[in-house]
Amino acid sequence: MPPVASVVIPAHDAAAFLGEALAACLAQTLPEIEVIVVDDGSRDRTWDILTAAAAGDRRIRPLRRAAAGGPGAARNAGLDLAEGRWVALLDADDLFLPDRLQRLVGQAERLQADLVADNPERRDFASGRRLGSLLPAAATSAGPLSLLALVQGDMPDQPADSKLGYLKPVFRRSFLEQHRLRYAEDIRVGEDFLFLFECLARGGRCHLLPEPGYVYRVREGSLSQGNAGALQLSRANRRLPGLLPPGAEPALRALLRRRQRLIDFDCFAFEIAGGHPGAALRHLHWGGPAHALRQFRLAAGAARRRLAGRG
Template sequence: MPDISFLIACFNAERTVEAAIVSALAQHNVTVEVIVVDDVSEDGTLARATALAREEPRVRILAQEINAGPAAARNRALAAARGEWVAILDADDYVTPGRSERLIGLASEHASQVVADNLMRFRDDTPEVAWPLLPHRYGDEPFAVGLVDYLDRNRMTDGDATLGYLKPMFQRAFLQSNGITYDEGLRIGEDFNFVLQALCGGARFTITPQAFYYYRMVAGSLSRRLAPSDLEQLLDANDRLLAERPDEPGLHEAVQAYRRSAEDLATYSRFRSAVRQGAWGAILQGMAEPRLWGTMTQMLVHARRRRHVQQLAIRRAAGRYRPAAKA
């Protein structure tokens, strides 16, 4: 039984899937298997992954018969996994060689069933420029995240430094004993809902602010497009899950705040879509929404902050960054 099963769901990832697989195989001081599920790609993804598997017995390739989305692909990989731990790795991304050993050690130190690290984001066209998702306010030490914390730190209008973007590792025996699988009805937020299931099942979740995962920002990717109907499906799935959870201090307030932030984001997305299409009736209707202007202000502030962080990363990569001297 390997220490870790890497689960890679891929669709049209011909350019990047090899880097993802190779990074998983290069993990130090752990045994690894890599399970790649191709979701009926229209390019050479399946052929490239299959060629790698012919040369590397630790790689297994599974091909979907119909395109069913990332949740279904991950469920198929999860069902085939044999590792003590399962690690989610997107086909666009890669991990550093010491990541698995560090996270398994973190799990042992904190008796955790779910562990994650910070991630470094980089643009597909400038891979030498990278910056962390979680900002410095998270500190340097590992921290535990409970159910209320997880909801509070994933509000959709509080910027994009949210914990739902992280790619955790899960103890496979815990997932099996609690019957945790991906909700295949979700087109967005399936990773968030999966972690939410684990927390509702009593998992201890520990995160290190160190970053060993590299997240490629690809223009037009599915995770960057939002349809209000998809968002409503996510909210309904979360509500069904949380309805079975015994009440605990702060949970009701956290659920309501999370739902309000999601509804505000849906209103903002509809308004932006109406503006792009020049649909004046929908624009006027959106302008009458009392919370829209506050949401727009938040989104503009967060966008400005993202640009600032990216510019600092560009300057660092170019060797021009000089931190301000301490007084």
């Protein structure tokens, strides 16, 4: 009999924490699961740890990729193998609380949803200290999440630790298969948001629930990729308007344009700071005199810092 849920874990050089992620999956109160772990070209002992764990529990299904293809490629390989009615994604350095899958699958089926997400709980990776929920209470509700609300909840000028792009929903596998939905393999930052956006654009009914269940373990630099990550975010965001359904509301299109301007300002700053003014020009937007002045001051400041470094 097929499992009720498939958990897909992409793992690259994850030997230091993969065992904890596996233990959290195998401790789920929903027993009818499979755990598909994709070793994405690891150079450490990830594969040895994975195969040893699989020998002790038949629910673990290991898959090895010879070369690292990134999180999107690893997740897609896992999705292609999944047999569960529901699919959950888990990053190898994160955890599930014990009742997460049973609770979310039950809620999803009761609500007739295509995807359901809970409110991730943040914990310090080193100490395990709880840092609070990822989302404010106002961001969670039992009603379906709209595309407009999704974008409003993941704008670049929001605090990095309260964005909807960090959600880890549980997906109805038949919905993913019906719409041939897979992760973008050429995007390494923001691929989760791009995938979630496409799910909603294809008509997916997504519910956000206030209870915690996904444990997001915060390591240094894990919540923000800095301006370098903005280059990937810019590429991902440029794909969003092409995914919009016919008749998408003008407010949503306008918000996506604003999101692009904000992301591209970070790209501009990154390229200027790196001494690449030509590349920076590709990210310029005319946003009025104040915006132009801000970009000019940024460029001038970066130039002064480079000249001072040569002195």
